[in-house]
Amino acid sequence: MGLMIKKCIESIPEYVPGRTVEEVREKYGLGEVYKMASNENLYGTVPGLAEILSGYIKNIYYYPDGSSLGIRKKIGRTFGIPVENIIIGSGSDQIIEMICDSFIDPGDNVVITEPTFSIYEKAALKCGGFSLKVPLSGFRQDIRGLVGAVNKNTKIIFLTNPQNPTGTNITSEELNYVMDNVDSSVLIVIDEAYYEYCPEEARIDTSGFVMERDNLMILRTFSKIYGLAGLRIGYGIGPLEAVKALNRVRLPFNVNSIAQKAAEYVLDHGGHIAKIRERINSQKEIYYNVLDENNIEYIRSYTNFILIKTGKNSEAIVEELLKSGFIVRPGRNLGLPGYIRVTIATEEINSKFLKTFTEIYKNFGK
Numbered sequence: 001m002g003l004m005i006k007k008c009i010e011s012i013p014e015y016v017p018g019r020t021v022e023e024v025r026e027k028y029g030l031g032e033v034y035k036m037a038s039n040e041n042l043y044g045t046v047p048g049l050a051e052i053l054s055g056y057i058k059n060i061y062y063y064p065d066g067s068s069l070g071i072r073k074k075i076g077r078t079f080g081i082p083v084e085n086i087i088i089g090s091g092s093d094q095i096i097e098m099i100c101d102s103f104i105d106p107g108d109n110v111v112i113t114e115p116t117f118s119i120y121e122k123a124a125l126k127c128g129g130f131s132l133k134v135p136l137s138g139f140r141q142d143i144r145g146l147v148g149a150v151n152k153n154t155k156i157i158f159l160t161n162p163q164n165p166t167g168t169n170i171t172s173e174e175l176n177y178v179m180d181n182v183d184s185s186v187l188i189v190i191d192e193a194y195y196e197y198c199p200e201e202a203r204i205d206t207s208g209f210v211m212e213r214d215n216l217m218i219l220r221t222f223s224k225i226y227g228l229a230g231l232r233i234g235y236g237i238g239p240l241e242a243v244k245a246l247n248r249v250r251l252p253f254n255v256n257s258i259a260q261k262a263a264e265y266v267l268d269h270g271g272h273i274a275k276i277r278e279r280i281n282s283q284k285e286i287y288y289n290v291l292d293e294n295n296i297e298y299i300r301s302y303t304n305f306i307l308i309k310t311g312k313n314s315e316a317i318v319e320e321l322l323k324s325g326f327i328v329r330p331g332r333n334l335g336l337p338g339y340i341r342v343t344i345a346t347e348e349i350n351s352k353f354l355k356t357f358t359e360i361y362k363n364f365g366k
């Protein structure tokens, strides 16, 4: 007979995790291994955090603040948003999950780009919904295509700005087009996981828009530029009606106490975060220069990663990089065969990587 597992679970693709540093170190007998596959901030988080947290660790026998009020207040003050419009998740992944749990009935759909961040589809499938996929257009999200794909069963449209895995942005004209042309009953979600990496002039004041609209929600995370990926904490800002629904499905203690305190601390260090952005963005220019010099194609990025064209021998290039101690994400796993996605690391690691990669490319590229 077997167990009676929900039908829709079968449609969820099994998650293929990236290689771990330990795995690669052991397999190839390497000393140093650099993980440049998941877009973490390799400079690490804000200095001084460990000392601050050690003071809180002695209280971990208590449950955390179930409503994450301290960090919601801090986010509210930082962006001028009422705390009622803010929700905290164990990573923004969890907020995506709460959104689908709150909006998707069996047979409903979400409109997404193909390829994009995998969690939108996963969260919809789990609810018995499915995704309508609109292909990238010139490595950018096809805004008109996405709006055109919305039908009477569409509950959510997921935009990612800047996008993953391409690193490309959405302009304010494009966002206005979406807001003006999608029915106000459809929730527009803008996932801004890499928002803080955008140069100031390329940013859209989305938190301002949220307060003017009834159907716009933005997601941000402490996993990327803030360097707290291992603690799992992210936030959403949205209309009251949506946030209230999410709070009904949210588990009572969904965010651990250490993550809440850590997020409060890093949010207070905007100056440090701005320096990380500058360093990453100037390192990105070095990537562009070296890749140009070697006639290697890439996509200009608004994030801390870069998509590089590796051609038909991509698998071999990924393997050679592993042997040299660099873990990158094969584009094949992200829906972009013939490319690799590389996280911009520190100055020292980047220069080692570029030297090794251009050598390997000479032998295997094209």
Ligand SMILES: *Cc1c(COP(=O)(O)O)cnc(C)c1O
Pocket: 039, 090, 091, 092, 093, 094, 117, 160, 163, 164, 191, 193, 220, 221, 222, 223, 224, 229, 232, 233, 234
């Ligand atoms: C990394 C990332 C996230 C953040 O995930 P967390 O659960 O907050 O760690 C969300 N969206 C995109 C597109 C990402 O790349």
